[in-house]
Amino acid sequence: MQESFDGRCLREVADKVEVHLDTVEQWVAIFKLRGIAGLLRKPWTLNDEKQKEVEQKIKNLNALIHQSPSLYGINRTSWRTEDLAAVYSKVYGVVLTRSTVWNYLQRQGYRFRKAKEVLTSPDPKFREKLDKITSILNNLKPDDRFFSIDEMGSCGIRAKVGWSYTEPGEQKTVKAHQKAKAYIICTAALELTTNQVTHFYSRAKNTDEMIKLMEVLIEQYRGMRKIYLSWDAASWHASSKLKERIKEVSARAYRKEHGTPAVELAPLPASAQFLNVIESVFSGLAKAVLHNSDYKGADDCKQAIDRYFSERNAYYLKYPKRAGKRIWGKELVPAKFSPDQNCKDPRVRFNGKKKSQALKKPVNN
Structure with missing residues (x-):
């Protein structure tokens, strides 16, 4: 004015x-x-129809921001609001202003941060891999199972910060530099149709552990026709040794003898942890039993993790229609695969260090 x-x-x-x-x-x-x-501006609320339109626009925007701008002919490595607005209008035929795009992003908790937290994948085959996973899930048969797989940790057992009720004037403190009492790695698989988690503890992140998990799953899901394994682009998730073992257990003679399902890989695009649904489960686990904790050792921590997964599995067996609700430590997103959601919480660090640094530490099994 x-x-x-x-x-x-x-x-x-x-x-x-x-x-x-x-x-x-x-x-x-x-x-x-x-x-x-x-x-x-006077207070007002959207009617149901308009609210659904806004929710769909936000989903479409999330799907766009997970992809690299270069896929849409933009010579940049990260998105700007003006680019998102222009591409959105071109792809979906609906005009969004820069301010509207920014408003929608803020509502979803997005902030412009350093590259380590950017929610985009540089994989040139992003769409191809995403389409394959979507196609598998859309055509999943009753005797098929789809698993989202990853490893949590290594996680240092030490006093950790976290939220809790405190008395007026009370200030809890945690030492910034502590020697870890032990380290653990939790290898887990989330089955998307039943929302059940299978987990065990590993001494390292390598091919042998992935083969072990695959063998645990085919035994656990005997009688199924096929299981799909979906994970990130870590080298041990795509080794020749692993692929050879998958070929062996998927052979007709082996399956007939052992009554086990065939195994097929459905890898995620590179640097697309935000699409790995089990990351959301790990986030809920960390908030529930790791944050604000001070376990005496690895065994105490493992007991808490075991109980968490046991109670979570029991809940979803009892209430299968509620699968995906944000419970059990407030999981970030529903436990389902969707290209418009972010499963990875950048604020959750299991060891207080970058993943590459954590892997250098010894692990207590």
């Missing part, structure tokens, strides 16, 4: 605030009649 009364062209004002010229002219007229009070 001040700029318009200072003589600035109303069209320039409209361009600056990204609204139509007629809207600015209406604002000026209202201001002259009723002052600033007339411009204050």
Whole structure:
């Protein structure tokens, strides 16, 4: 308003605030009649139809931000709001302004941060791999099972910070530098159709542990036709030794003798941990039994993790229709695969260090 009364062209004002010229002219007229009070926005709510439209736009926007701008002909390594607005309009045929895009991103908790937390995948085969996983899930048969797989840790057993109720004036403190009492790695698989977690503890992250998990799953799911294993692009998830073992157990003669299902890989795109559904489960686990903890050793910590997964599995067996609700330590997203959600919580660090640093520590099994 001040700029318009200072003589600035109303069209320039409209361009600056990204609204139509007629809207600015209406604002000026209202201001002259009723002052600033007339411009204050009155409380209002969206009807159900409009609310669904907004939710769909947010889902579409999340799906876009998970992909690299270069896939849409933009010569940048990260998204800008103006680029997202332009691409959204081109892809979905609906015009979104920069301010609307920014508003939707803020509502989802997105912030512009350093590259280590950017929710995009540089994988040139991103769409191809995503389409394959989506196709598998859309055509999953009753005797098929799909697993989201990853390793949590290594996790240092030490006093950890976290939220808790405190008395007035009380301030809990945790030493910044502590020697870990032990380290653990939890290898786990989340079955998406039943929301059941299978887990065990590993001494390292390598091919042998992945073969062990695969063999545990085919024994646990005897009688199924096929199981799909989906995980990130870590080298031990795609080794020749692992692929050879999968070929062996998927052979007709082996399956007939042991009554086990065939195994097929459905790898995620590179740097796409935000699509790995089990990351959300790990986030809920960390908030429930790791944050604000001070376990005496590895055994105490493992007991808490075992109980967490046992209770979670029991709940979803009893209430299968509720699978995906944000319970058990407030998991980030529903336990289902979707390209428009972020399963990885960048605030959750199991060892207080980067993953690469944590792997250098010895692990107590």
